[in-house]
Amino acid sequence: MKENKDRFLVKLWRNLHSMKLGIILLMIIGLLSIIGTVIPQENPLKYYETNYSQIVYEIIKAFSLYKVYDSWWFIALISVLALNLILCSIKRFKQVFNLVTNKIDFDLELNKLKDIQKISLEKDEIGKIFNEMKYKSIKEKDFENGKLYYGNKNSIGYLGSWLTHLGILVIIVFFTYGKLYGFEAYVHGVPGTTVEVPGTQHFINIKDFNVSFRDDFTVEQYVSDIEVLKNGHVIDVGQVLVNHPFRTNDLNVYQNSTGWAVDATLYKNGEEYRHKTIYQGDFFIEDDQMIALQFVNFYPDLDETTTTTLRNKSPLPNHPVMLYALFYNGHRVDMNLLHMNEEVGFQEYNFIVDNPQMFTLLQIVYDPGVAGAFVGGVFLLIGIFLAFYVNPKKLRIYVDNSGQVMIYGKSYKHNGEYLEELNKVIDTIRRN
Known part of the structure; x- marks a missing residue:
C-alpha cells in the first residue's frame, strides 16, 4: 500500500x-x-x-x-498552471544559468568527443576554424592526454524559453492579484456634479463636459474636465478624453459614454414637492412610490415634419423633446412627448422638466496588478525574442598528445545547417 x-x-x-x-x-x-x-x-x-x-x-x-x-x-486551472510554471522555472534555473554563464561539464564534453572521427590539423588551423565560424574568443583547457579548445556564442539565447515561462507566470500572478484587490465602477453626472466612486474613499467632481462635432455632426471628441477627491481633498485635476484616459496613482478614469439629462420639478397639489436631475433611462419616483416619471428617451432637435418616426435634425438642443412614461400607484397612466417647460401630470401631481444638458459616463478602474503584469509582458517579449532570434552555438576542438584532432559542434537550432557549415570550413582550411 x-x-x-x-x-x-x-x-x-x-x-x-x-x-x-x-x-x-x-x-x-x-x-x-x-x-x-x-x-x-x-x-x-x-x-x-x-x-x-x-x-x-x-x-x-x-x-x-x-x-x-x-x-x-x-481559478483552479490558473492556479495549477501557475504552480506548474513555478516548478518548471525552479527546476530548470540551474541548468539554464550554467548554459548562459558558459559553465562547462568537461567530463561530459570529452565524452561527446569519443566517437568523433579523428583528423590532422596544424595548430594555427584551429584558430582559423574558430575565426571562420565567427567565434570571438577561444578558451583552452589542458588535460592529461591532450588539450581542449572551446568557444560559445549567443549563450543568452538559452534564456528564451525560461524567460517566456517566467513572463507568463508573472502575468498570471499579477492578473490574479489585480482581480482580487482591484475594482471597476461607473459614475455619471452633469457638470457641477460630485459623485462617489462606489466602494472607495474617492469622489469625482465633474467640472465640465463638452462634445465637439464636425461639420456633418459626427462626434469628434468627448471631453470631461474632472477633479479627483479623496477624504475631502483634491488629489488630482485633469481631462478625460476618448482613447486618452486620465490616470492618477489610485485610479484610471476612462471616457465611456454620454447621454442627456433634464432638471425635473414635482408639484403636489400645486406646491413644489421635490426637485432633481434625472438621466436618460432613469425614474423620478416620489411620495412612497405613488408617482413616478420615467425618462424614456430624448430628442435634442426633433424633426416634427414627419409623423412616422421620431428623428433628430441635429444632435444640438435646438428643439428638445423628451419621451416620457408616467406612473401612478404602480400603473402606467400616460406615455407621450414633452417639450421643455411644459407640464405633465396626473391627479394631484404635476411635473415640469427643463434645462436639458448632456451628461458624461465615466469608467473608473483600479488595477494594482497592471505594473506587475507589464513587467511580466516585458519578460515574455524578451523571452520570445531570445527563443526565436538568438541561436546559441558551441564549438569544441580536442587535440590529443599525438596531434590527432577531434571536432564537435552544436547549434541550439538548425543544427544540421550549422554542422554543414562547420564541415565546409574544415575542408576549405585543410585544402589550403
Whole structure:
C-alpha cells in the first residue's frame, strides 16, 4: 500500500513540473477564454434563459459559463498552471544559468568527443576554424592526454524559453492579484456634479463636459474636465478624453459614454414637492412610490415634419423633446412627448422638466496588478525574442598528445545547417 502511494506521489510530482502539463493547461485555458468571449459575461441568468436554448442554458448555468473568469474551476486551472510554471522555472534555473554563464561539464564534453572521427590539423588551423565560424574568443583547457579548445556564442539565447515561462507566470500572478484587490465602477453626472466612486474613499467632481462635432455632426471628441477627491481633498485635476484616459496613482478614469439629462420639478397639489436631475433611462419616483416619471428617451432637435418616426435634425438642443412614461400607484397612466417647460401630470401631481444638458459616463478602474503584469509582458517579449532570434552555438576542438584532432559542434537550432557549415570550413582550411 505504501509502495503504491509513493509511486503515485512520484508520478504526480513529475506531472506537476512537466512541460506537457503546462501546454495542456494553456490550451484548455485558451479554449475557455474563447468561450468567455463568445458568451456574454456577467449578465443575470434570466438573460441566458431567454437568449439560448434550454440545453445550452443548463450547460451555461451548470459550468458558470456566464462568469468564466470568476468560476472556481477557471481559478483552479490558473492556479495549477501557475504552480506548474513555478516548478518548471525552479527546476530548470540551474541548468539554464550554467548554459548562459558558459559553465562547462568537461567530463561530459570529452565524452561527446569519443566517437568523433579523428583528423590532422596544424595548430594555427584551429584558430582559423574558430575565426571562420565567427567565434570571438577561444578558451583552452589542458588535460592529461591532450588539450581542449572551446568557444560559445549567443549563450543568452538559452534564456528564451525560461524567460517566456517566467513572463507568463508573472502575468498570471499579477492578473490574479489585480482581480482580487482591484475594482471597476461607473459614475455619471452633469457638470457641477460630485459623485462617489462606489466602494472607495474617492469622489469625482465633474467640472465640465463638452462634445465637439464636425461639420456633418459626427462626434469628434468627448471631453470631461474632472477633479479627483479623496477624504475631502483634491488629489488630482485633469481631462478625460476618448482613447486618452486620465490616470492618477489610485485610479484610471476612462471616457465611456454620454447621454442627456433634464432638471425635473414635482408639484403636489400645486406646491413644489421635490426637485432633481434625472438621466436618460432613469425614474423620478416620489411620495412612497405613488408617482413616478420615467425618462424614456430624448430628442435634442426633433424633426416634427414627419409623423412616422421620431428623428433628430441635429444632435444640438435646438428643439428638445423628451419621451416620457408616467406612473401612478404602480400603473402606467400616460406615455407621450414633452417639450421643455411644459407640464405633465396626473391627479394631484404635476411635473415640469427643463434645462436639458448632456451628461458624461465615466469608467473608473483600479488595477494594482497592471505594473506587475507589464513587467511580466516585458519578460515574455524578451523571452520570445531570445527563443526565436538568438541561436546559441558551441564549438569544441580536442587535440590529443599525438596531434590527432577531434571536432564537435552544436547549434541550439538548425543544427544540421550549422554542422554543414562547420564541415565546409574544415575542408576549405585543410585544402589550403
